[in-house]
Amino acid sequence: MNAAAPPHDTDVERALLGAALVLGHVPPVLLEINRAAFYREGHKPILDAMRRLHGRGEPIDPMLLTRELGEQIEDAGGAGYVYKLTDGVPRSTNVEYYAHIVRQTWAARRALDVLDATASAIQEDYTVVGNGLPQLHAERWAEVTESPRTVTARAMTMHELSAFVFPARRVLLTRAGIPVIRAGSLGEIHALRGTGKTLFARSIEIAAATGTSAFGFEAPEPCRVLRVDGEMLGIDLKARDEQLGLALNVAPCENLVTIAADWQETPFPRLDTAKGQAFIEPFVEAADLIVLDNRSCLFDPEAEKDPTAWAPAQEWLLSLRRRGKAVITVRHSNRTGGARGHSKSEDVIDVSMKLSRPDNYRASQGARFRVEFDKARGVYGAAVEAFVTSLATDGWIVEGAASGPERRLREYLRSAGDARDRPKSATAAIAAARVQKKAGLKVWAAMLHRREIVQHPEGGFGLAE
Numbered sequence: 001m002n003a004a005a006p007p008h009d010t011d012v013e014r015a016l017l018g019a020a021l022v023l024g025h026v027p028p029v030l031l032e033i034n035r036a037a038f039y040r041e042g043h044k045p046i047l048d049a050m051r052r053l054h055g056r057g058e059p060i061d062p063m064l065l066t067r068e069l070g071e072q073i074e075d076a077g078g079a080g081y082v083y084k085l086t087d088g089v090p091r092s093t094n095v096e097y098y099a100h101i102v103r104q105t106w107a108a109r110r111a112l113d114v115l116d117a118t119a120s121a122i123q124e125d126y127t128v129v130g131n132g133l134p135q136l137h138a139e140r141w142a143e144v145t146e147s148p149r150t151v152t153a154r155a156m157t158m159h160e161l162s163a164f165v166f167p168a169r170r171v172l173l174t175r176a177g178i179p180v181i182r183a184g185s186l187g188e189i190h191a192l193r194g195t196g197k198t199l200f201a202r203s204i205e206i207a208a209a210t211g212t213s214a215f216g217f218e219a220p221e222p223c224r225v226l227r228v229d230g231e232m233l234g235i236d237l238k239a240r241d242e243q244l245g246l247a248l249n250v251a252p253c254e255n256l257v258t259i260a261a262d263w264q265e266t267p268f269p270r271l272d273t274a275k276g277q278a279f280i281e282p283f284v285e286a287a288d289l290i291v292l293d294n295r296s297c298l299f300d301p302e303a304e305k306d307p308t309a310w311a312p313a314q315e316w317l318l319s320l321r322r323r324g325k326a327v328i329t330v331r332h333s334n335r336t337g338g339a340r341g342h343s344k345s346e347d348v349i350d351v352s353m354k355l356s357r358p359d360n361y362r363a364s365q366g367a368r369f370r371v372e373f374d375k376a377r378g379v380y381g382a383a384v385e386a387f388v389t390s391l392a393t394d395g396w397i398v399e400g401a402a403s404g405p406e407r408r409l410r411e412y413l414r415s416a417g418d419a420r421d422r423p424k425s426a427t428a429a430i431a432a433a434r435v436q437k438k439a440g441l442k443v444w445a446a447m448l449h450r451r452e453i454v455q456h457p458e459g460g461f462g463l464a465e
Contacts, residue, residue, distance in 0.1 A: 268298075
């Protein structure tokens with residue numbers, strides 16, 4: 001940045017506009033930001049053209065944007081500049097952070113203008129210091145705070161809606177072969193203290209991050225998971241991971257990132273504040289699934305009983321949904337078994353899971369609980385049937401149901417037989433079925449003993465006919 005020039009960062013401005021091209025649509029922050037916040041004049045007509053395309057419900061790409069600019073294309077820097085806006089922009093773009101920098105530099109430029117105007121007024125007539133300057137200065141200084149441009153609602157007729165193509169939502173977790181958690185899903189887990197909700201949530205995180213399964217939840221492919229923990233000690237989190245790693249037979253992976261209040265150098269800011277959201281934003285941007293454990297520690301404690309106090313948190317969660325982030329919030333149950341506090345937060349969620357002790361539970365059984373689906377928007381049947389699960393050394397056991405490893409092995413062997421591409425060994429079958437090795441070998445041995453797996457005359461192993 002030129003030292004003689006006012007504060008600006010044209011590279012960030014360019015990245016902000018390029019992000020819309022990468023996404024294929026205009027993110028909400030580009031609808032709200034004032035065009036005057038852009039220092040480079042050529043970026044302003046590009047922003048205007050993007051907004052016009054958005055208003056008509058059209059996608060954003062370099063060709064459509066160039067056409068929309070029309071005669072303004074040279075003012076924008078030429079077609080070549082427009083087509084190169086995405087150069088250097090990562091696929092997972094930090095749109096909100098770019099917009100924050102653009103707003104900050106604009107506020108700094110306006111602050112300098114106010115200070116220069118005040119200095120000039122004093123130079124011209126020093127008596128203004130005690131005669132009107134304080135009020136004038138206050139009025140001008142108030143203008144430094146950006147007022148977002150007025151944004152009108154976007155509407156579509158029934159005909160337009162029928163023709164509109166929404167982006168496909170990536171499936172992050174299934175159960176019984178049915179999608180339960182997708183990109184943009186909002187969910188919650190609630191239970192009484194000590195029931196096992198952190199073990200349950202962490203197991204789901206591990207399954208999603210490694211592309212494996214736990215208590216019937218299966219990840220079609222590994223995804224990026226962020227856990228924000230406001231309660232547990234770091235040493236306990238590590239111990240839990242070691243316990244679950246052995247039980248689920250998975251190695252530590254890079255896809256699962258944890259931010260814990262316990263190992264921060266400063267007090268953890270609440271996530272219903274701008275400071276708290278900015279504190280974790282780089283990690284939020286990189287994640288597909290975000291788990292917040294638990295609500296009473298990470299948000300305003302008053303929000304547990306006051307719907308008005310919960311509003312900032314809910315708006316942030318909805319903004320994450322608009323960005324395609326799946327979020328699961330962990331909270332406590334009340335004494336009657338329902339989720340603690342008011343029900344306003346439950347209005348927008350897609351999936352609510354309640355953990356409770358089975359009637360025949362004994363303390364010696366450790367992590368054993370019943371899982372019920374209080375709410376499951378758009379999900380029916382076997383995917384949301386209640387189940388009882390317990391943690392054993394070889395993984396989570398779902399009582400009264402075929403284990404996840406067994407089901408996946410059966411499905412793989414059936415499809416391999418149909419394709420006449422039968423596995424030559426147990427390890428080959430277990431790897432192809434994407435089952436944890438330890439649990440898979442145990443299931444394979446049991447199925448061999450029951451003669452449900454046999455050697456096929458044409459070679460390889462298959463299901464008995």
